[in-house]
Amino acid sequence: MILRGASRRRRRLNIGFLSGRRTLARVRAASLSPETSKIMQPSRLALLCSFAVIALGVAAFIPLAGSAQSPPTPSASTDKALIDDLVVANHVLAEQGVLDAFGHVSVRHPGNPQRFLLSRSLAPALVRADDIMEYDLDGNAIDPRGRASFLERFIHVEIYRARADVNAIVHSHAPAVLAFGTTQTPLRPITLVAAFLSPRVPVFEIRRVAGMSNMLVSNPQLGHALAETLGANSVALMRGHGMVVAAPTLPLAVYRAIYTTINAKLETDAISLGGLVTFLEPEEAETANKTLDQIHLRAWELWKRQAQANTCK
Numbered sequence: 001m002i003l004r005g006a007s008r009r010r011r012r013l014n015i016g017f018l019s020g021r022r023t024l025a026r027v028r029a030a031s032l033s034p035e036t037s038k039i040m041q042p043s044r045l046a047l048l049c050s051f052a053v054i055a056l057g058v059a060a061f062i063p064l065a066g067s068a069q070s071p072p073t074p075s076a077s078t079d080k081a082l083i084d085d086l087v088v089a090n091h092v093l094a095e096q097g098v099l100d101a102f103g104h105v106s107v108r109h110p111g112n113p114q115r116f117l118l119s120r121s122l123a124p125a126l127v128r129a130d131d132i133m134e135y136d137l138d139g140n141a142i143d144p145r146g147r148a149s150f151l152e153r154f155i156h157v158e159i160y161r162a163r164a165d166v167n168a169i170v171h172s173h174a175p176a177v178l179a180f181g182t183t184q185t186p187l188r189p190i191t192l193v194a195a196f197l198s199p200r201v202p203v204f205e206i207r208r209v210a211g212m213s214n215m216l217v218s219n220p221q222l223g224h225a226l227a228e229t230l231g232a233n234s235v236a237l238m239r240g241h242g243m244v245v246a247a248p249t250l251p252l253a254v255y256r257a258i259y260t261t262i263n264a265k266l267e268t269d270a271i272s273l274g275g276l277v278t279f280l281e282p283e284e285a286e287t288a289n290k291t292l293d294q295i296h297l298r299a300w301e302l303w304k305r306q307a308q309a310n311t312c313k
Helices: 002-032 034-039 042-060 074-095 151-162 175-182 192-197 220-230 250-272 282-312
Strands: 104-108 115-119 132-136 168-172 235-238 242-247
Touching: 074 104, 074 115, 074 132, 074 250, 074 282, 104 151, 104 250, 115 151, 132 151, 151 168, 151 220, 151 242, 168 250, 175 235, 175 242, 175 250, 192 250, 192 282, 220 235, 220 242, 242 250, 250 282
Parallel strands: none
Antiparallel strands: 104 115, 104 168, 115 132, 168 242, 235 242
């Protein structure tokens, strides 16, 4: 059917051009013949010329199979915007000290929930649009083109698989949170801007699954165990490693990752002062978190503009 359609379009193209050329030839002959030029009125000549131009124009615009690219679809535009935001998210988290040479941030594919976007194995501050890769929920790169993948992409794979409500994930080695994953002191919300840390921040102990290992979540089994530890929470610590942050949107995941780090610093400072530390009660945190869901984009827009300005320098 495709070959027949292409053949018909070629025939129409040839017919259009031949018709246009024949008409122009007649016009030229008429204009060169003294007898005909006397008989034929100017309006008649103009009409024939118009017909010839139209015939050629229509023929020129009859598409041939594979002869022109189709215009971008809305989904393609959406993907481009999302890729740009994912690049910005890498830069923001690096500038805010949440990510350094290591760590990564991903976002679920908006058109296919069984896939997600994540940069190639690269320091976050260096990530550009061409570094963004698409993965399935087995951790396979769709179009690797020789680009290396993160060993710990299974963190993202298994959390996306377990949590349909999660559309963005950050994995960080931020020093501020490490102490809370290696001691009996829990990380709790001390400031309203970190209300999402309530009701609890669980700690993933990789020894229970992998024994004595390199502590990297580098296969589906370990990723699944981490996802189980995270549960329905927004943040989970990883003993001696860092943290993982989950959110329904990319801006909110970035927000939560940054303010988890800030809250950890504030809690460490408060504890060092001695005495009783007053944390947010679950009811306070629940109410504050509803507000944060509405206003966090103010912070995202600020960080985004700062990162874009720094990229242009």
